Amino acid sequence: TLAWMMALYANCSDPRDGEACRECDSCLNIIKAIQNGTDGRSVIEKPVSERGIDAIRALESQARYHCRDRYWWFIIDEVHNLTKPAFDAALRLWEKPPQQARFILCTTAPEALPRTVLSRSFIFNLEKIPADVTAKKLLWPICKREKFDIGKDTLLQIAEKVSGHPRDALNLLTQWIAASEGGVEPEDIPKLLSSLEASAPYEAILHYCKSIVHGKTNKALYVLNYMTRHEYFIDRVIEQMQQILYRWVHAEHLADVRYEDDMMEINPVVPKEPKAKRQCIIEMGQVLRLCLDAQDRIKQYRCNNRAVLEQLAIEITGITAAWDAR
Numbered sequence: 304t305l306a307w308m309m310a311l312y313a314n315c316s317d318p319r320d321g322e323a324c325r326e327c328d329s330c331l332n333i334i335k336a337i338q339n340g341t342d343g344r345s346v347i348e349k350p351v352s353e354r355g356i357d358a359i360r361a362l363e364s365q366a367r368y369h370c371r372d373r374y375w376w377f378i379i380d381e382v383h384n385l386t387k388p389a390f391d392a393a394l395r396l397w398e399k400p401p402q403q404a405r406f407i408l409c410t411t412a413p414e415a416l417p418r419t420v421l422s423r424s425f426i427f428n429l430e431k432i433p434a435d436v437t438a439k440k441l442l443w444p445i446c447k448r449e450k451f452d453i454g455k456d457t458l459l460q461i462a463e464k465v466s467g468h469p470r471d472a473l474n475l476l477t478q479w480i481a482a483s484e485g486g487v488e489p490e491d492i493p494k495l496l497s498s499l500e501a502s503a504p505y506e507a508i509l510h511y512c513k514s515i516v517h518g519k520t521n522k523a524l525y526v527l528n529y530m531t532r533h534e535y536f537i538d539r540v541i542e543q544m545q546q547i548l549y550r551w552v553h554a555e556h557l558a559d560v561r562y563e564d565d566m567m568e569i570n571p572v573v574p575k576e577p578k579a580k581r582q583c584i585i586e587m588g589q590v591l592r593l594c595l596d597a598q599d600r601i602k603q604y605r606c607n608n609r610a611v612l613e614q615l616a617i618e619i620t621g622i623t624a625a626w627d628a629r
C-alpha cells in the first residue's frame with residue numbers, strides 16, 4: 304500500500320502540501336487501479352507468484368517503453384523470493400535502469416537480499432504499528448462509520464492479538480461486521496477473539512521448540528522457513544519458548560508445580576545424578592538468557608525476526624544437542 308502511495312505522489316502532476324491531488328489524470332488512474340486491484344497505467348506490481356527470470360524480463364521490456372506519466376513504477380513484493388537467475392537479471396537492470404523506471408522492492412526478510420542490492424537501494428525500515436494506534440486510527444473510525452457497536456477495549460485487544468499486522472485486524476473486524484447486526488454482544492467477545500488465536504501456528508511453534516530443545520538445528524530452521532513462507536507471525540515464538548523454559552526450571556525446583564498441556568510434551572532429559580543435574584540446570588539458565596537476548600534484539604530490529612530466530616536456534620541447539628546424547 305505504501306509503495307502505491309509513493310507512486311501516486313511522485314507521479315501526481317499537481318501535488319499540494321506533500322499530498323497527491325487525487326484529481327489529476329495520473330492520480331485518477333492510479334486510484335482506479337488500487338480500487339480494482341489491477342496494475343495501473345504506470346504502476347506495475349509483480350505478484351509473489353512470479354519469481355522467475357521471465358518476470359524480470361517482462362518488466363525490463365516494459366520499462367523501455369516511453370511512459371506518459373512522470374515515472375514507471377515497478378513494485379516487487381517479497382523480493383527476497385526471486386530466483387537466483389531472476390536476481391542476476393534484475394541486478395543488471397537496476398544498475399542501468401531506463402530513465403523513467405523506478406523500482407520499489409518490498410521484503411520481510413532484508414537479510415536474505417544480496418548485498419549488491421542493498422547497497423544500491425534507498426532503504427526504509429518500516430516499524431510495526433503499535434496496537435493502540437491500530438485500534439484508534441484504523442479500527443475505531445471504521446466502526447464509527449459502519450455504526451458498529453463495539454468497545455474501544457475490544458478493539459485494542461484485537462490490535463494486540465495481531466501484533467503489528469493491521470491487515471489481519473482489519474480482516475477480522477470486517478468479518479465481525481459482516482456477520483453480526485450492528486454490534487457484538489459482550490459475552491461473545493472472548494469466543495471471537497479466540498478464533499483469532501486459533502489461526503496462529505501453534506503446531507508450528509511447538510515443532511520449532513521441540514526441535515531446538517532436542518538439538519535438531521536443521522529441523523528448527525526448516526520449521527522457521529515454513530512459518531515465514533506462510534507469513535505466520537513468528538513474534539510469539541520466543542514468548543512460547545520462554546514459557547517452556549520457565550516451566551522446566553520451576554518443575555525442577557518446585558516438585559509440586561505440574562503443567563498439563565502440549566508444551567509439556569517437550570521435556571528435556573534431566574539427569575538424576577546431582578552434579579550432572581546441576582550442570583543441566585545451569586545450561587537451562589543459559590538457554591533462557593539466550594531467549595531474553597533474542598527478544599531484545601527483536602525489539603531493536605523489528606523487521607529481522609527471522610534472522611534472530613535462526614541465530615537463536617543455532618545457539619540453543621549448540622547447548623541442547625548434548626542433552627539428548629546424555
Ligand SMILES: [Zn+2]
Binds near residue numbers: 331
Ligand atoms: Zn494528482
